[in-house]
Structures are given as structure tokens and as C-alpha cells.
Amino acid sequence: MAQRTPLYDVHVRAGARIVEFAGWQMPVQYEGILAEHGAVRERVGLFDVSHMGEVVFRGPKAFEALQRLFTNDLGRCADGQAQYGCLCREEGGIVDDVVVYRRAVDDLLVCVNAANRQKDYDWLQGHAFGADVANESDAWSQLALQGPRAAEVLQKLTSVRLSSIGTYRFTNGEVAGLTCLIARTGYTGEDGFELFSASEQAPKLWTALMDAGRAAGIQPCGLGARDSLRLEMAYRLYGSDMDDTTTPLEAGLSWVVKLDKGEFMGRQAMQKQKEAGLSKKLVGFTLTEPGIPRHSHAVLQEGKPVGAVTSGTKSPSLGTSIGLAYVPPGLAAEGSTFAVDIRGRAAAAKVVKTPFYAKKK
Amino acid sequence: MTFPDDLKYTKEHEWCRIKGNRAVVGITDHAQNQLGDIVYVELPEVGDSVKKGESFGVVESTKAVSELFSPVSGKVVEVNDPLSDAPETINEDAYEEGWMIQVEFGDAKETDELMDAAAYKKFLEEETE
Numbered sequence: 001m002a003q004r005t006p007l008y009d010v011h012v013r014a015g016a017r018i019v020e021f022a023g024w025q026m027p028v029q030y031e032g033i034l035a036e037h038g039a040v041r042e043r044v045g046l047f048d049v050s051h052m053g054e055v056v057f058r059g060p061k062a063f064e065a066l067q068r069l070f071t072n073d074l075g076r077c078a079d080g081q082a083q084y085g086c087l088c089r090e091e092g093g094i095v096d097d098v099v100v101y102r103r104a105v106d107d108l109l110v111c112v113n114a115a116n117r118q119k120d121y122d123w124l125q126g127h128a129f130g131a132d133v134a135n136e137s138d139a140w141s142q143l144a145l146q147g148p149r150a151a152e153v154l155q156k157l158t159s160v161r162l163s164s165i166g167t168y169r170f171t172n173g174e175v176a177g178l179t180c181l182i183a184r185t186g187y188t189g190e191d192g193f194e195l196f197s198a199s200e201q202a203p204k205l206w207t208a209l210m211d212a213g214r215a216a217g218i219q220p221c222g223l224g225a226r227d228s229l230r231l232e233m234a235y236r237l238y239g240s241d242m243d244d245t246t247t248p249l250e251a252g253l254s255w256v257v258k259l260d261k262g263e264f265m266g267r268q269a270m271q272k273q274k275e276a277g278l279s280k281k282l283v284g285f286t287l288t289e290p291g292i293p294r295h296s297h298a299v300l301q302e303g304k305p306v307g308a309v310t311s312g313t314k315s316p317s318l319g320t321s322i323g324l325a326y327v328p329p330g331l332a333a334e335g336s337t338f339a340v341d342i343r344g345r346a347a348a349a350k351v352v353k354t355p356f357y358a359k360k361k
Numbered sequence: 362m363t364f365p366d367d368l369k370y371t372k373e374h375e376w377c378r379i380k381g382n383r384a385v386v387g388i389t390d391h392a393q394n395q396l397g398d399i400v401y402v403e404l405p406e407v408g409d410s411v412k413k414g415e416s417f418g419v420v421e422s423t424k425a426v427s428e429l430f431s432p433v434s435g436k437v438v439e440v441n442d443p444l445s446d447a448p449e450t451i452n453e454d455a456y457e458e459g460w461m462i463q464v465e466f467g468d469a470k471e472t473d474e475l476m477d478a479a480a481y482k483k484f485l486e487e488e489t490e
Contacts, residue, residue, distance in 0.1 A: 017397075033423040034398040224397070224424050290445070292401050292421050313423055314400040343419070 005050035006141050006202040014220055022115035022239075024051040027222040037228050037316040039219035040188050041360075044147035046209055047221045049187075049194070050202060053117035053137035055124055057108045065131035066108050069124060069265050070100060071248055073258040077102045082168045082185050085256040087123065088266030092247035092273060096120050097238050099185060101170055109181075109196075111142075113238045127265065141202035145209060146192030146221075146229075148360070153213040154193055158182070162193075176208035187226060189233035189359055232315050234284045234324060234354030240295055241282060241310040241324050249273055250326070252282040280307060281332040284354035286320050287340065291347040293323035298341040299349075301331065309340060315356060322356045323349075362390045365456055369472060370481035373430040376456065377464075379472055384433045387460045388420065388451065391485055396422040399448045404429075404461055409437045411464055413471050418461070420451065432475055435466035 002025045011018065016027035027048065029036060039045045057066050067074050072085030079102055087095040096116040101109040112120040121135040145154055151162045160173035160182060170183035181196040197205055210218060227237070236242055242251040249257065249270055259271055287293060293312030298305040312323030323340070331338050334353055339346035368376040374392035377384040393399065401421040411417040411431040418429045441460050444450055451459035466472070476484060 028424070029397060032398050034400075037423075228423055290401075291403075292426075294426060314421075316400075316423065 003051070005048055006199045007048045007050060007206055010203055010206055011048065011220075016220070016222060019223070021223055022051065022113070024114055026051060027220075029222040029224045030220045033222070033224035033228060034316050036219055036221040036225035039217065040147045040190055040221060040225060040229055041317055042148070043217045043219070044145065044149040044153055044192075044213055045188075045219045045221040045225065046206070046213065047144040047146065047226055048142075048202070048206070049144050049226075050141040050199070051114035052142050053112040053114065053120065053135070054140045054196070055110045055112055055121050056134045056136050057110065057124075057131045058134065059106055059130075059132040061130035062108055062132070063105045065129035066100065066110070067262070067264060068129050069127060070098075071253075071257045071264065071266065072100075073261040074100060074102060074108070075261065079104050080169055080171060082170060082183055084168075086248045086253060087120065088248065088264075088270070089244065090265060090269065092249075092266040092269035093244040094238070094242050094246060094248060094251065095123050095244065097236060097242070097253070101181065101183060112137075115239055139199055140196050141199045141205075143195045143197075143202065143205060143209065144186055144188075144192065145195065145213075146186045146188040147190050149213075149216040150190070150192040153209065153216050153218060154182075156212045157208055176205060176212075178205050178208075180205070187235055188229040189235075189355060189357060190229075228313050228316055231311050231313055231322065231324070232317055232355065232357035234356060236282070236324075237311060246282075246326075247273060250278055250280055250282060278329055280326045281329055282310065282324055282326055283332050283336075283351045284322065284324055284356060285338075285340075285349045285351050286322050286356070287347050287349050289347040291340070291342040291345070292321050293325075293340045293342065293347075293349070299325050299327055299331075300339040300341055300346055301328075303346070305341070306331070306338070317357050325349075327351075362394065363456075364389065364391075364478045364481055366478045368456065369432065369475035369477065370484075371430060371432045371475060372484065375430060375432050377432045377472070377475065378460075382465055382467075382469070383438065384435075384464045384466055384472070385460050386432060386462050386464060387455060388429065389481070390455045392427075393452050393455045393459070396420060396425065396427055398422055399451045402444050402448045402451070402461070404440050404444070405437050407437055407440055411435065411437060411462070420448070429461065431464065433464055433466040433471045434468065435464040437462050438465045439463035
């Protein structure tokens with residue numbers, strides 16, 4: 001039986017279409033994916049992302065332990081700051097991509113993907129390096145308020161001065177009288193906030209945000225828009241764009257792998273891989289012929305399969321077909337061309353710079 | 362949702378409007394609603410042959426790909442070309458402006474096997490149970 005977030009009934013009442021995702025019954029859309037996508041790019045959207053998990057590292061060994069498990073450098077992350085990176089196996093394969101919220105040197109919250117809640121906890125618990133590791137996923141709900149008008153809407157409900165919270169920073173505070181971790185993070189490419197609060201508070205918080213956002217044209221959003229928004233930014237999706245068999249270097253995440261920070265899980269394997277050269281690389285591409293690339297479509301070079309599409313859609317903001325694909329290094333440079341096998345038809349594609357979408361100033 | 366009485370329906374959620382030996386083919390209101398925002402269609406060309414129950418093209422929404430199955434066998438005599446630039450027409454007007462192809466069919470018996478509006482509605486109810 002699939003799990004439900006504390007907001008399940010709210011979604012159903014609001015007319016959401018529910019689908020199963022990673023073992024969760026989640027809203028895929030309310031109004032329609034295009035309308036929701038547009039609302040986030042132009043105004044503000046509200047997402048229930050309570051299916052995401054939270055694993056907390058505490059105690060005198062917390063910082064040191066997580067440094068050993070995380071590819072990015074938490075030494076460059078101050079208290080009250082968040083950092084994106086990967087958890088890797090010894091061989092370099094990605095266990096998950098996560099955001100670490102450093103509340104204090106002895107109190108770090110790791111936000112993990114819904115599908116990986118148990119796997120990550122087992123992995124982290126099994127390699128705790130003396131830290132206290134707690135799976136608090138069920139205790140937390142998470143709402144994402146995203147879009148150019150997100151700050152204006154949220155400010156109505158809190159005395160915390162939001163202008164003082166920079167990108168990838170967070171603070172504790174009350175929103176609509178409810179205690180929250182207020183983080184200026186997100187998965188859409190727009191300004192916005194993610195609010196972590198006690199599970200049972202989620203329906204109250206949701207209603208307060210919807211009410212406060214009415215004048216700004218707030219739109220409840222489902223996983224469909226979440227996916228198209230993230231793909232326009234070329235943000236990776238674990239399980240589609242990468243998994244236990246790919247390394248962050250192959251996934252184009254070398255910017256969150258700090259090989260010189262000291263020893264950490266997967267470092268030696270990735271050091272070797274870097275020296276030996278990659279055999280495949282994740283790139284962003286657009287189609288220059290009609291069609292929509294989809295996960296698992298083959299990448300063709302001179303008619304032969306040499307790689308695979310991992311994500312693809314027709315970009316609602318740009319109107320063009322965009323995607324991510326693993327290709328041989330020789331095809332990874334911007335401007336390289338290949339074809340995508342769309343149901344037996346070879347559609348021409350070109351490697352482009354990512355993100356695909358540039359935020360409006 | 363509406364299901365006009367003058368149309369015939371398939372279990373794969375296509376409709377067709379029979380005029381003599383021609384069938385105008387599209388997808389039902391139910392199908393477009395299930396798909397969500399349609400952003401791409403791939404249709405055959407005039408002169409192509411289609412076969413009853415076999416794929417003649419695809420429609421794609423932001424998230425999903427869905428094949429189109431022909432209600433009759435025959436030759437494609439007209440294609441709704443404007444759909445390629447405005448696939449959202451299928452969401453807006455599934456039964457009129459959103460038609461997809463017109464097929465000249467040989468065997469009129471094939472159309473007898475299709476459902477009428479009442480039968481299709483019943484089929485939908487059973488399917489969602």
C-alpha cells in the first residue's frame with residue numbers, strides 16, 4: 001500500500017489527480033502541468049514535497065561523519081547554510097543526491113529523495129563514523145513555495161525578515177504561527193522557499209499559504225510541473241538521470257565533488273576515474289527535428305546506439321524539446337550533434353549549454 | 362465530459378464519425394482529459410494505410426506518450442495538419458477541431474464492431490471501477 005503525505009486529503013479535495021510515485025500517492029497535477037509550470041515561472045506555486053525524507057546527524061562526530069559521506073565540502077558551509085552534493089559508495093556510484101542543512105556543527109539535516117528514504121538511512125546508519133543518525137522522515141512535512149512572488153506571499157505570514165535569508169540559507173521561524181525551518185532552496189530555478197515543519201502542521205500551513213497567496217495568483221502544483229521545471233534547469237533527478245551505477249563525475253556533478261577536501265566515500269574511485277578519463281557523460285541537448293525525447297530512448301551516432309536519454313520533455317517555457325542524455329565524451333562538447341531514436345525514427349539533436357532556461361530578471 | 366451520440370467509439374478511447382465510406386478519427390474527451398496538456402502529435406501522411414486496431418500515430422502530453430489506434434482499416438485521405446503546430450486543440454475541442462485523420466475504409470462491417478455513445482459510457486464506468 002502506497003504511503004500518503006499529511007496533505008493527501010487536501011489534494012483530493014482540491015481536485016488533484018493522484019498518481020503513485022516512489023511508493024507515494026502524490027498529486028501529479030491540479031489545473032494542468034502547463035498552467036502550473038507557468039504559474040511558478042510567472043507568479044508563485046505551492047508544492048507538497050512531504051514525501052522527501054529527512055535524516056539528521058547529531059553529536060560531536062556529526063560534522064566529521066557527514067564530511068566522510070558527502071562529496072561536497074561542508075567546511076565551506078556555515079551554520080544556517082545549505083549545500084547540495086552526493087552520497088557515494090566506495091566505488092563512486094551515487095547512493096543519492098541530497099541537500100545538507102547545517103543547523104550547527106553537531107546538528108545537520110540531510111534532505112533525501114523519497115524513493116531513497118530507507119536506502120539512505122540504512123547506508124548512513126551503516127557508515128555513521130560515530131555520529132548519531134536518526135531517520136526523521138515521518139516527523140517532517142515539507143512544502144515548497146516557488147516563484148518570483150514567493151517571498152512577497154511568505155512575508156505576509158512571518159515576522160522573519162525574508163530579505164535577510166540569502167539563496168541556500170535558512171533560519172528557524174514561525175510561519176502562520178507554526179514553527180518551521182524556512183529555507184531559501186528549491187528545485188524549480190525560481191526564487192522560493194522550502195518550509196520544513198512537523199507533519200501534523202502541514203494542512204494548516206498549506207491553507208495559510210494558499211490564502212496568503214490568493215492575491216498573487218498562487219497555484220497548487222503537482223509532480224508533473226515539478227519535473228518539467230527541474231528539467232528546464234537541467235537539475236538531475238535521481239533514478240532517472242543517475243543511480244548507484246553512475247558517478248557524480250559522469251552525471252556532470254563534478255562541481256559538487258571536492259576531491260581535495262580530505263578523505264570521503266568514493267573519493268579514491270573518482271580520483272582514478274578523473275585521471276583515466278570518463279567513458280560517458282551526462283549532457284543537455286535540444287532536438288532540432290520534431291519529436292519529444294523520453295527516458296531510455298537511444299542516442300545514435302551514425303545509426304549506432306552509443307548512449308541513452310535519461311530525461312526529456314517539451315519545455316513549457318521554451319517550446320522546444322529538451323533532454324539529458326549519457327553520451328561518449330567525444331559527443332559531450334557544446335554544439336556536438338547526434339540523433340535520438342524516437343520509436344524507430346532518428347531525430348537530430350544538438351548538445352547545448354545548461355540550464356536550458358534562464359530566469360527572468 | 363461529453364460523448365456525442367453520432368459517434369462510434371473504441372476501447373482505446375478513439376472516436377470516429379462515419380460519413381459514407383469515410384471515417385473521421387480522433388480521441389475522446391475522456392482520453393484528452395486523462396492525458397492532460399497535449400504538446401505533440403505524430404500522424405500518418407495522406408496515402409498511408411492504416412489497419413483497425415493498429416497504431417497510426419502518437420499523442421504526447423508533458424509527461425506521457427500514448428499510441429493512437431485506428432478504429433477502421435483503409436487509406437488515409439486527409440490529415441489535420443494544423444494539429445502539429447497547435448496540439449492543444451485536441452484538449453480544447455476533441456470532437457470537432459481536434460479531429461486527427463480521415464480514413465476511406467473498405468469493410469463497413471468493421472464499424473459495426475465499434476461502440477455507440479451509451480456503450481462507451483458504460484465501458485468507461487466499468488473501466489474506472
